[in-house]
Structures are given as C-alpha cells and as structure tokens.
Amino acid sequence: MEAGTVRRPGVWLPAVAGVGVAVGLGVYGRLHDPAGTTELLGFLRPLSIKAWLATSVAGLAVVQLVSALALYGKLPSARWVPATHRWSGRLAVLVSLPVAVHCLYALGFRGDDPRVLAHSLLGCLFYGAFVAKMLLISRPGEQRSWVIPLAGGLALTAVAGLWLTSSFWFFLTVGR
Template sequence: MAIPLAAFAAGAVVALLVGVFGKVHDATLAGTTTLGFRTVIGMKVVLSVAIGVLAVFQLIGALWIYGKLGRTAPSWLGTAHRTSGAIAVLLIVVVAYHCLWALGLESGTLPDGEPVSTRTVVHGLLGCAVIGALVVKVVAVRSRRAPGWFLPVAGGLLFSVLIGAVLTSAVWYLSAKGWPASGGYG
C-alpha cells in the first residue's frame, strides 16, 4: 500500500500546487502559441478533442489488453497503447500550460464584477486534478511493486477527471460556438 498511498499523496500535492500557481499567476498570452489556429482557445479546443479521443482509445485498449473485451488483443495493440498514451500526455501538458499561463485558475468575480461561471470553476479544478491524476498514473505505470489494482484505479481516475475536463471545455465550446477556425487573421 505504500506505493499507491505515496502516489496519491504526490498527485494531490501536485494538483494543489498547480491550482495555487494558476490562482496567483498573472494570466497573459505572452509565451503562448496558437499552433496555426486563430486563438489560443481554438487551439486548446482542438487539442482537447484529440486528448478526449486518445483517452477513449486508452480505455478501450487497456480493456482489450487485459482481456475484458472477450477477444485476444492483437500484437500491435500494446505498442499503439503506449504510443497513444505518450502523445496524450504531451498534448495534456501543452493544453495545461496554455490554460494556466493564459487564463490561470479563475474563481470569484471577473474584473468587470461578473461572477465566474460554475462551469469555469469546475473546469479549472478538474484541470488541476488531471495533472495530479497524471502523476498518479505515471507512478502506477512505472511501479513494478505496486498491487495489481493500482494501475486500473489510477487509469480510471485519470480517465474520469480528463473526460470531465474535456466536457467542461472543448465539448462546451463546440456546442456553444462550433469548431474553431484555423489559420488566417481575425
């Protein structure tokens, strides 16, 4: 139990530190990129959709690899699972950086006196939890001495908070404003 407890404690500390940084940091677009999209938000929406798709692939791949789908997994699935997981982590880091750097962790009221929406607050907290859960999942993947239940629990935790973050950001944005434009100016 020492490894899971240490991993969950480390993940909680990291999530808390990310939240504190997001709260005290003066949000700025300086130091961000759009990767060819018109806005940072547009870029984050597209990357978040990709992360959501990769998360679903990770879940299905893990279930298949562990024999929970009734068929033997193909030999290429392990490599595809590890590769898509690494890509998802890279994209999560890019999106998290841009969220924290450009927007910070919003709560309370905006400069114009309007209250920050509940969706925005929940999304910010879920985003911090994603980074903490990512720490837990990395420990679970790398540990050879952890109990057998630890990896699926860590993966399920990461999947749950990640999907919550995607639903409160990209899915909300797409339903409210449609697909973000790429390239061009204005």
C-alpha cells in the same frame, strides 16, 4: 521484517505525489496573474485550436480505455495492444501540454463560473492522476494491481470532464 529486506513505500507515495502535482497546479493557477488570451501555436483564435487539441486528447483517451480493457482481459487482445496503450497515452499527454500551459498561463485557475471551476479542478485532477499512474507503473508488486486502473480511470474521467467543460461547450456556444 527480516534482516536485509528492503522496505518499499506502498502506493501512498505515488498517491501523495499525484495530489501534490494537482494541488501545486491549482495553487499556481490561482496565485499567478493570468496574462489573458494569447496566441497559441501561431493561430489567431487560441480557443479554437485548444478545442481541437482537446478533442484529439479525448479521442486518444478512448483508445486508452479500449486498449486498457483489452489489457485487463475484458476485450479480445493482440500483440500490438500494449504498445498502442503506451503510445496513445504518451501522445495524449503530449498533445495536452500546449492546452494546459495556455490555460494556466493565460487564464489561471478560476472559480467565477461553475463550468470554469469544474474545468480548473478537472485539469488539476488529470495531471495529478497521470503522475500517480506513471509512478505506480514503475513499481513492481501486487499492491498496484487495483491502483493503476484506478489512476487511469481518474485520468480518463478527468479528460471526459475537461472535454465536456471546454471543447464541447466551445463547439456549442462559439462555433468552430
């Protein structure tokens, strides 16, 4: 390395941060004493509103997928696609927060049922992948050309799994 050259950490730093967030959420969810079902946003049936909020997040994740494909040249693009990608992602995370907070606070991280264990693991994966992707986006350089789609793909996979293990299950078994 030449004198005066600043050495930047590679992609490992955002990856470690993402793993740290995922593990931290899992440990918190496992160790704290769940409060049980509580009201969410003033609704009497918190599971119902959570299912609809999670369905909104899943819809925004589809927008993320289509806009990412356009950004990477796999679909036709337009000038508004980058802004659509950024804002649909921001909105998806914003809408997911009340759901995640309620899940962690009221239910915790549980492994007593395979569906619930998968849901708990996927929730931790989503926020870990999100943190890693946000840190990678802010880093210039070639090393991120493959890791940003990887982090986005992990987040998308987690959202799909979260929706299947929560909202889809809720709509099939409990109703609307």
